Amino acid sequence: MHSINASNGTEEIQHFDNYKDGYKLPRNPNGWYAACLSKELKEAEVKPLSFFGEELVAFRDAQGKAKVVGAYCPHMGAHLGHGGTVVDGKIQCPFHGWQFDGTGACAAAPFAKRTPQSARSNLDSYITEEVNGVVLVWHHVQGKEPDYHVPEIPEMDLKQWMPMQHFTLTFRTHVQEIRENFCDESHFAFIHEQEGPADITWNPEGPLAHHHSHLTWKYFVKMGLTDEKYRFTCDSVFYGPGVLVSRTRGPIDSATIGLCTPIDDEYTQFTLMGTSRKVFPGLNWFNRMSLMKTAKRDVLLEGEIWSHKKPLEKPIYQAHERSMSKFQKWYAQFYDGHSQQETIPLRVVNS
């Protein structure tokens, strides 16, 4: 909290900056997050990453499996993501040539009598999985193993679906803000140009949650076609705190994968992948383009709001805004094991 002296010299105006004063949501909920897209991590490439307030690097081992390890070499602290190389499936430090395997274990230390093998000589390593063209990394504050997985989705089949397109944006907000937006009934009318609040059905299932609603696709409405005719059902599955698969079914079928990864205490990376079902050549590119263009425009509008809003301890939810508190109650499970100070998700309701 910052105090600013008002012009009369006596009154103090309290100016709250939720980022400078400490964001009121716990950092880094436990779960699977996107580290990068598969196509962004080529064989023999070392990719520096900044997530969870840490410096990481991704590379592919000798079998082509994506690996994510801590970026700082334990020898003298060089950053493996800047000048590091992949040698025989191991990541090699640019400074003095130490090598590390996909588990982070030191595998070679040139000119040393023996290869260091203590815990100190290893890199931190992260559990990874690669699915739907995404390298996922597991983050758990207590180092627990994954208790759910993100499945392969049928919409990756190029016989029936267009190749996925994507865009990536960075927002100055918490990962939960981006995710819970999907459960904010009223914003669909203002941001997404729907006729009114969304009618959301919410069914949590452990670390997964199912979300059902209806939408109209405004591109078609704007073209002079009726709302009724271009009404879609929208079925989505939240896979933990960082992955959301959403499908519209109607005159045109689409699928998106929304990926949110905490960068640090201030910023979150958001990637949206999207595709549409092939109908006939000529229309396919238009359907996918309209989906992605609409989504990007809307997310940019939301990003402006997320970047400046603050989480309220007691929002004034109305009768038609039932899903936010349900979502927050479900999402609270991903803060398990966070420190006492951090385990108080202020907006989680008790009922």
Ligand code: FES
């Ligand atoms: S700092 Fe990495 S090998 Fe020396």
Ligand SMILES: [Fe+2]
């Ligand atoms: Fe939204």
